[in-house]
Amino acid sequence: MxxxxxxxxxxxxxxxxxxxxxxxxxxxxxxxxxxxxxxxxxxxxxxxxxxxxxxxxxxxxxxxxxxxxxxxxxxxxxxxxxxxxxxxxxxxxxxxxxxxxxxxxxxxxxxxxxxxxxxxxxxxxxxxxxxxxxxxxxxxxxxxxxxxxxxxxxxxxxxxxxxxxxxxxxxxxxxxxxIKIRAIDNKKSLFSDAKLSEYFNNLLKTHGIVEYYFLTNPPRYKLKARDGKTSLFLVYSRYDLNEQIRVIKEEAGPAWLLDSLKSGLYVPYFQSQDGFYDPESFDENNTIYVADVVEGQETYYCALIGDDTRALEPVLTPNQPFYH
Known part of the structure; x- marks a missing residue:
């Protein structure tokens, strides 16, 4: 298959x-x-x-x-x-x-x-x-x-x-x-990327995930484990991440946030209505998460956010996990 x-x-x-x-x-x-x-x-x-x-x-x-x-x-x-x-x-x-x-x-x-x-x-x-x-x-x-x-x-x-x-x-x-055919035509090839599929399936097995549902803005899966615990799996393409950066620039967002996302070390999760940076709802203590980088047809930046996952202070170091 x-x-x-x-x-x-x-x-x-x-x-x-x-x-x-x-x-x-x-x-x-x-x-x-x-x-x-x-x-x-x-x-x-x-x-x-x-x-x-x-x-x-x-x-x-x-x-x-x-x-x-x-x-x-x-x-x-x-x-x-x-x-x-x-x-x-x-x-x-x-x-x-x-x-x-x-x-x-x-x-x-x-x-x-x-x-x-x-x-x-x-x-x-x-x-x-x-x-x-x-x-x-x-x-x-x-x-x-x-x-x-x-x-x-x-x-x-x-x-x-x-x-x-x-x-x-x-x-x-x-x-x-x-739906996936239409999504792929809109630069969302994540559904058919073999490397990302392998990464995602390994994640499901490791964490005992028995249910998942895809959502947009930001692109993510809502996950449910066998023990009933829920989590989010964020998956940004470079295009998606650049769109987040563009909006932050337009809204004159903080420089540290821009630098963090440009580095490729982190991915954001803005809990605004449209999933993008919003100055009024922005919470600097609950924003960015360390990214796993998956090199497939495109480069993907991924993070699993569980109930016990804490957002991180941006520390720009080269310790970046890659999945090939």
Whole structure:
């Protein structure tokens, strides 16, 4: 899978559909510690449940005629506001991102089940026996399913775990893909930068992050860890940082602040309405943070701000961490 960063991610449900109750019990035993599993031994009931779930229309703004030159930033902000609202959606963890369905069932086979799912964003993994292999290949080539695994695989649950994780990531990449294309056209290539993606994914693992949501002004991700703690991940391109410097100059901001940002050692977090320097709301004791520098397609300046992270006095030294 090409390295990318989604606009948002949160734990979602994985639906397992199989007419064998003993297999579903084995699934829950093997997979429930890793995923939010829901099981169905009746494909009709599973289909009704999946098709009746409320879901956000992630492309709600795509039919509007925004021009790249004038309105695309508003387009991005409007749609990103839609994703950040998921933080207060108590049903978001019940949202189904992946279905794992057996091919051979009496009421409806797995391919028919996948064909009748209404939500095109849901990723579909088909479990096959010997009899269903040819049908699985045809369904995969026709984009009816996204993945297929032999049920007799000796390492079935290991392969399933890998496939589900990959499909859940793809689910969030796909639902935000249209917005990212427009964002990249507006000099925000951070979503598709391989080095930044690697850095970001390492950060998620290190800090146990299970949810994240992208916001603009300044460009940042709101993060939530497994223990419930929240933090912010600031990620400035050189262009973004220069825009902050430009506004500080226009507003006759303090020289030490300008020097700090020009050095590339620090990134700012102005808690103003538009995310830029504002003399009236400026707090010199809660402004700049040490930057990690990520050299990818562009140079990025990043900082993780937790509840216990303190802003720093600007001390201009060459001790600057780089990530290559």
């Amino acid at each position: 090409k390295p990318e960063i989604a606009l948002c991610y949160y734990p979602t449900a994985v639906a397992f559909i199989d007419d064998s109750q003993s297999f579903l019990q084995a699934v829950e035993l093997a997979m429930s510690s890793r995923f939010n599993c829901i099981t169905f031994n009746d494909p009709i009931r599973a289909l009704n449940h999946s098709n009746n779930l409320n879901k956000v229309n992630w492309n709600a703004f795509t039919n509007n005629d925004y021009s790249y030159a004038s309105d695309s930033e508003q387009f991005i902000k409007n749609t990103l506001n839609l994703s950040i609202n998921k933080i207060t959606d108590t049903g978001r963890y019940d949202e189904i991102s992946v279905v794992v369905v057996d091919y051979d069932m009496p009421e409806m086979n797995g391919v028919e089940f996948c064909r009748n799912l209404k939500n095109p964003n849901i990723k579909k993994i088909l479990l096959t026996g010997q009899a269903g292999s040819d049908e699985a290949i045809k369904a995969f080539n026709s984009n009816i399913i996204n993945y297929y695994i032999r049920k007799s695989d000796d390492n079935l649950f290991e392969h399933l775990t890998h496939a589900i994780q990959e499909m859940q990531n793809r689910y969030f990449l796909d639902i935000s893909s249209y």
